[in-house]
Amino acid sequence: MVSQKGQFTGFPVLWNLVVFYTFFIFAAGPIFNLLFIVAFGILHFIPIQVSYPSKNLKSNPVPFILGTLMLLIFIATLLLYPDSHIILTAIAYIAFAYFIYLTIYYTWIRK
Numbered sequence: 001m002v003s004q005k006g007q008f009t010g011f012p013v014l015w016n017l018v019v020f021y022t023f024f025i026f027a028a029g030p031i032f033n034l035l036f037i038v039a040f041g042i043l044h045f046i047p048i049q050v051s052y053p054s055k056n057l058k059s060n061p062v063p064f065i066l067g068t069l070m071l072l073i074f075i076a077t078l079l080l081y082p083d084s085h086i087i088l089t090a091i092a093y094i095a096f097a098y099f100i101y102l103t104i105y106y107t108w109i110r111k
Contacts, residue, residue: 015040018036018037018040019037020074021036021092021096022036022037024074024077024078024081024084025077025089025092025093025096027084047107048103048106048107049103049106049107050099050102050103050106051063051099051102051103051106053066053067063098063099063102066095066098066099067095069091069095070091070092070095073088073091073092073095074092076088077089077092
């Protein structure tokens with residue numbers, strides 16, 4: 001569901017990204033993966049405001065640009081698999097952190 005401000009309300013249906021991060025970026029064990037997936041399942045029902053990069057392109061192009069960069073990083077990560085590249089992984093972590101920041105900002109700071 002999209003809010004009047006142009007953000008998703010609750011964690012959007014981006015399960016492919018959750019699985020991608022658990023398998024290719026974090027490369028953690030099954031307990032972490034389970035907790036990570038359950039956390040996002042819970043966030044789906046909590047009214048947080050998650051960035052919708054293409055919806056707010058004119059007012060803030062950074063999420064769209066970063067989302068496009070993430071897509072390119074994901075493609076490169078898949079092409080290099082099973083090898084990992086520290087720079088690609090670092091950029092994926094930074095992008096993940098930025099979208100967490102946007103969620104916190106849109107939900108609790110800019111109401």
